[in-house]
Amino acid sequence: MAQHILVVDDERDIVELVRYNLAQAGYRVSAAADGQQAIDMVRRDRPDLVVLDLMLPLMPGTEVARLLRQDEKTRDIPIIMLTARGSEVDRVVGFELGADDYVVKPFSPRELVLRVQAILRREARDDREERIVFEPLVIDLGEHTVRLKGQALTLTATEFKLLYRLARRPGRAFSRDQLLSEVWGYSGDLETRTVDTHMKRLRAKLGEQGAWIETVRGLGYRFRPEGWEAAE
Numbered sequence: 001m002a003q004h005i006l007v008v009d010d011e012r013d014i015v016e017l018v019r020y021n022l023a024q025a026g027y028r029v030s031a032a033a034d035g036q037q038a039i040d041m042v043r044r045d046r047p048d049l050v051v052l053d054l055m056l057p058l059m060p061g062t063e064v065a066r067l068l069r070q071d072e073k074t075r076d077i078p079i080i081m082l083t084a085r086g087s088e089v090d091r092v093v094g095f096e097l098g099a100d101d102y103v104v105k106p107f108s109p110r111e112l113v114l115r116v117q118a119i120l121r122r123e124a125r126d127d128r129e130e131r132i133v134f135e136p137l138v139i140d141l142g143e144h145t146v147r148l149k150g151q152a153l154t155l156t157a158t159e160f161k162l163l164y165r166l167a168r169r170p171g172r173a174f175s176r177d178q179l180l181s182e183v184w185g186y187s188g189d190l191e192t193r194t195v196d197t198h199m200k201r202l203r204a205k206l207g208e209q210g211a212w213i214e215t216v217r218g219l220g221y222r223f224r225p226e227g228w229e230a231a232e
Helices: 012-024 035-044 061-070 088-096 109-124 157-167 176-184 193-212
Strands: 004-008 028-032 049-053 079-083 101-104 131-134 137-140 145-148 173-175 213-216 220-223
Touching: 004 012, 004 035, 012 028, 012 109, 028 035, 035 049, 035 061, 049 061, 049 109, 061 079, 079 109, 101 109, 109 176, 131 157, 137 157, 137 193, 145 193, 157 176, 157 193, 157 220, 173 176, 176 193, 176 220, 193 213, 193 220
Parallel strands: 004 028, 004 049, 049 079, 079 101
Antiparallel strands: 131 137, 137 145, 173 220, 213 220
């Protein structure tokens, strides 16, 4: 069965352009013209991914994203923010709300399709059960949970994948381009600040253990938990 994409935008021309290109790529596409309609449609027919405009009537896209992330049944649905607003502040707000990617109007329909494909490929990768433990941090791939000192952390799907990717190879340095490719699923010729924005949020959620994610100057990041070198 074709994967289902929900496009949420009040501009009919944009909707039809996105619908056509996604349908050509083999996806089943539905559309909502306002935020409340989008929430209702997601609850009736859960999509595999949402392309979400920020500027919507009745309910802004930021509120739609917040509601989707709060609901256990919809919190893992990937979201691509689609908006005419392209400032760094708006990107940060989008990522803080749990967006997986950010596309600024005017945009290339082909690029949007590629980003959709990349995110869905990433979601479909083999989820082998694996548990990574660096006390007091426990990452459980099978349960898709992260616990710190016994308390569950609320991470977005992308933050979880980012932490898991780093923690699987402690001490190894990953470039931003590598992380874009392996976590986000696309090449580094796109915006590498995406990685830095997510990393800042992830470190904050990890508290003191956020220092375990080290910046490698001029390259990217590595995961070096306390006491790891001695254990090695």
